[in-house]
Amino acid sequence: MSTPVEGSTPVSTGAQTPSGLKTLALPENASTHGPRIDALLGWSHRIEAGLAAIALGWMLIAVWRFRGAKRAASDGGTKRSIAFVLGLALSTFLIVDGTLLVGSEGYLRDVLWNLQVPAEDPRTVRIEINAHQWSWEARYAGEDGRFNTPDDVVTWNDLRVPAGVPVWVQLVSTDVVHGFSLPHFRVKVDAIPGRVNQTWFQAAREGTWEVACYQHCGTSHYRMRGELRALSSEAYAAWLREAGRQALQAYDADDVAAHWGWDWRTP
Ligand SMILES: [Cu+2]
Numbered sequence: 001m002s003t004p005v006e007g008s009t010p011v012s013t014g015a016q017t018p019s020g021l022k023t024l025a026l027p028e029n030a031s032t033h034g035p036r037i038d039a040l041l042g043w044s045h046r047i048e049a050g051l052a053a054i055a056l057g058w059m060l061i062a063v064w065r066f067r068g069a070k071r072a073a074s075d076g077g078t079k080r081s082i083a084f085v086l087g088l089a090l091s092t093f094l095i096v097d098g099t100l101l102v103g104s105e106g107y108l109r110d111v112l113w114n115l116q117v118p119a120e121d122p123r124t125v126r127i128e129i130n131a132h133q134w135s136w137e138a139r140y141a142g143e144d145g146r147f148n149t150p151d152d153v154v155t156w157n158d159l160r161v162p163a164g165v166p167v168w169v170q171l172v173s174t175d176v177v178h179g180f181s182l183p184h185f186r187v188k189v190d191a192i193p194g195r196v197n198q199t200w201f202q203a204a205r206e207g208t209w210e211v212a213c214y215q216h217c218g219t220s221h222y223r224m225r226g227e228l229r230a231l232s233s234e235a236y237a238a239w240l241r242e243a244g245r246q247a248l249q250a251y252d253a254d255d256v257a258a259h260w261g262w263d264w265r266t267p
Pocket of ligand 1 (some may be wrong): 132
């Protein structure tokens, strides 16, 4: 069930029927690239169902067709029959799997391996994320556009992005491996100590969704949740300006733990 958070829109946590019951369906999609991921999943499931039906059907037919047959002692096959079966298996494998591999190459490149961040897009919002046991700490560069400077905006379990704009995330972890996941955006990437990973997404509309950890990262892993709010561009800019102003006032050069940001990595 959704957990209403005081003063905000309830976070959507899963696909729900009108009566509020959860279904096995994917959570609603809130990103611009989500439909392609969902279509890929849908087609994979259809192909798997087809293959399973062929294999099971073949087995059932064989059981029915030879149900009264006498048990025959196995002779281990002749060289010719073994070669025939091996040849048949190998050709089936090459034709079926080869076709799938070649056919899905474009999809792999465009959808699953779509790591080409729209870095040239001047609207692209950059966020650094530091995962902890058990929270998400996020850092925005502030007005100067540079990270780890006094006007950086730092939030806890509270990601804010403008809707309809690419969001480029670079992330690490301070302790163990965490899994940064936006289920409603079909985004999953590991947060690993000592390594900067990256991903990007784009919210299709305004709203509030869940940020989850999908690696079992310790006893309170289940509590490692945050909110992602997709705002209008104006609301986002206003929030960032005000938060940056407050950050400047609260800046403490001696607070070493607060200075975990890094120079933005360019690919
Ligand atoms: Cu975690």
